Amino acid sequence: MSAQPVWVTLGKTIRQLIRELETFEDQELEVRISLDGGSSHECISLIGKLDGKAVLMNCGFDGNR
Numbered sequence: 001m002s003a004q005p006v007w008v009t010l011g012k013t014i015r016q017l018i019r020e021l022e023t024f025e026d027q028e029l030e031v032r033i034s035l036d037g038g039s040s041h042e043c044i045s046l047i048g049k050l051d052g053k054a055v056l057m058n059c060g061f062d063g064n065r
Contacts, residue, residue, distance in 0.1 A: 014054055033058060 012020070021031070033056050034041040045059035 032041040042058035046057045
């Protein structure tokens with residue numbers, strides 16, 4: 001098994017994320033979040049601060065919960 005590249009686990013700062021998003025030509029694109037490499041994705045409902053980190057959250061209701 002090969003080790004994951006550092007960019008996979010290192011994460012991004014707010015500044016890095018904003019800089020990367022600013023490279024998109026269409027600034028009106030909806031931003032979504034995926035935890036499985038893009039197979040499924042959800043809208044970002046809230047952005048909060050938790051344990052000293054910025055956290056993107058989806059607050060949608062899952063009928064199975």
